[in-house]
Amino acid sequence: MAISLPVCGINPEERIQGLSDAEISQRIIIAKEELGNDLLILGHHYQRNSIVKHADLLGDSFLLSEQAASADAKFVVFCGVHFMAESADILTSEEQHVILPNLRAGCSMADMANVADVQVCWDEIIDELGLGDPITRKDPTLPAPQGESYVIPVTYMNSSADLKAFVGEHGGIVCTSTNAAGVLKWAFERAGEDGKVLFFPDQHLGRNTGLAMGLSEDELCVWNPNQEDPDWEEIEQARIVLWHGYCSVHRRFTLDQISSMRNENEGAIIVVHPECRHEIVAAADAVGSTEFIRNYVADQPSGSVIGVGTEINMVKRLNEMYPNKTITCLDPLVCPCSTMYMIHPMYLLDVLERIIAGEIPNQVKVPAEISAKAKLSLDRMLSIRK
Numbered sequence: 070m071a072i073s074l075p076v077c078g079i080n081p082e083e084r085i086q087g088l089s090d091a092e093i094s095q096r097i098i099i100a101k102e103e104l105g106n107d108l109l110i111l112g113h114h115y116q117r118n119s120i121v122k123h124a125d126l127l128g129d130s131f132l133l134s135e136q137a138a139s140a141d142a143k144f145v146v147f148c149g150v151h152f153m154a155e156s157a158d159i160l161t162s163e164e165q166h167v168i169l170p171n172l173r174a175g176c177s178m179a180d181m182a183n184v185a186d187v188q189v190c191w192d193e194i195i196d197e198l199g200l201g202d203p204i205t206r207k208d209p210t211l212p213a214p215q216g217e218s219y220v221i222p223v224t225y226m227n228s229s230a231d232l233k234a235f236v237g238e239h240g241g242i243v244c245t246s247t248n249a250a251g252v253l254k255w256a257f258e259r260a261g262e263d264g265k266v267l268f269f270p271d272q273h274l275g276r277n278t279g280l281a282m283g284l285s286e287d288e289l290c291v292w293n294p295n296q297e298d299p300d301w302e303e304i305e306q307a308r309i310v311l312w313h314g315y316c317s318v319h320r321r322f323t324l325d326q327i328s329s330m331r332n333e334n335e336g337a338i339i340v341v342h343p344e345c346r347h348e349i350v351a352a353a354d355a356v357g358s359t360e361f362i363r364n365y366v367a368d369q370p371s372g373s374v375i376g377v378g379t380e381i382n383m384v385k386r387l388n389e390m391y392p393n394k395t396i397t398c399l400d401p402l403v404c405p406c407s408t409m410y411m412i413h414p415m416y417l418l419d420v421l422e423r424i425i426a427g428e429i430p431n432q433v434k435v436p437a438e439i440s441a442k443a444k445l446s447l448d449r450m451l452s453i454r455k
């Protein structure tokens with residue numbers, strides 16, 4: 070059956086249009102064989118099956134960033150979204166080329182925080198509360214000296230390279246959903262007794278992690294860049310200032326969906342991602358990153374009914390992997406992450422065949438100055454396991 074072009078994305082060349090799914094898959098296999106060890110295909114869990122089957126390594130953003138850092142292939146083709154490819158470029162060598170099959174595959178959450186807005190927030194917090202900027206310290210990676218208090222910036226992996234550079238320059242660190250608690254602990258030690266963490270862009274990951282670490286609701290507040298008069302009393306008593314960002318996929322899950330799941334399936338188990346709202350996390354049996362969810366589902370006994378609060382491609386794959394369990398998405402209408410879905414096999418084939426033809430197509434290249442500063446924040450993260 071001939072495939073039709075996806076709605077979003079740049080059309081690959083005519084030589085690929087009109088091929089059947091099977092022909093595309095076969096040509097990807099041939100191209101992979103031809104490129105051999107020069108090629109590494111990284112695939113995120115949220116990619117569709119027709120991409121995942123060609124990935125050399127499958128993982129979440131933390132695992133894939135580790136893999137990218139240790140890879141020596143000349144071409145790293147990243148089947149994920151733009152910020153992931155940027156991080157891979159920062160962590161690989163000058164001789165390696167990171168390629169995103171569809172350059173339009175971004176992340177709506179990452180787009181919710183930009184350097185200009187974060188800089189305004191940063192300056193206001195420092196001026197208003199009289200806290201230190203770690204940039205003024207000789208070695209900002211050491212714990213804060215007794216009696217000194219700082220603001221420590223922490224950015225989720227799901228952010229642009231220039232924001233990671235801002236964080237690196239100001240003594241901060243990147244986190245993922247796998248290691249957020251360890252990263253926050255690291256940041257609090259460097260903030261000092263009365264210091265704060267500025268966490269962006271995902272308010273939910275920051276809130277869920279902070280509460281799980283024992284902070285109270287009063288020790289968390291949200292910074293909305295569109296709000297004209299920040300509540301300084303609230304900000305002053307907060308330990309974490311959360312950026313007003315969220316994931317449009319994980320924000321869809323509701324308490325009603327969890328109730329329905331439990332009512333219709335006695336003994337149903339609920340596991341969700343920490344990008345979900347806190348009330349969803351609180352009502353679930355378990356919470357964790359995509360890698361955590363994979364392992365959690367694998368560990369449940371045969372016959373289990375498991376409701377999962379994360380992206381649909383991964384949930385469907387888990388259900389296929391474990392036919393002795395019933396694994397469903399909490400939201401029966403949930404659509405896939407629309408930007409992850411922009412990586413169609415046609416685009417993968419297109420970039421592979423262009424590499425063979427001598428091109429370096431769709432390269433994601435972070436400018437050297439930004440890359441060096443962003444690498445500081447990524448290297449700090451890679452030194453922390455959980």
Ligand code: SF4
Nearest residue numbers: 176177178316318406
């Ligand atoms: S699932 Fe959410 S956070 Fe992940 S890429 Fe899609 S929009 Fe971004």
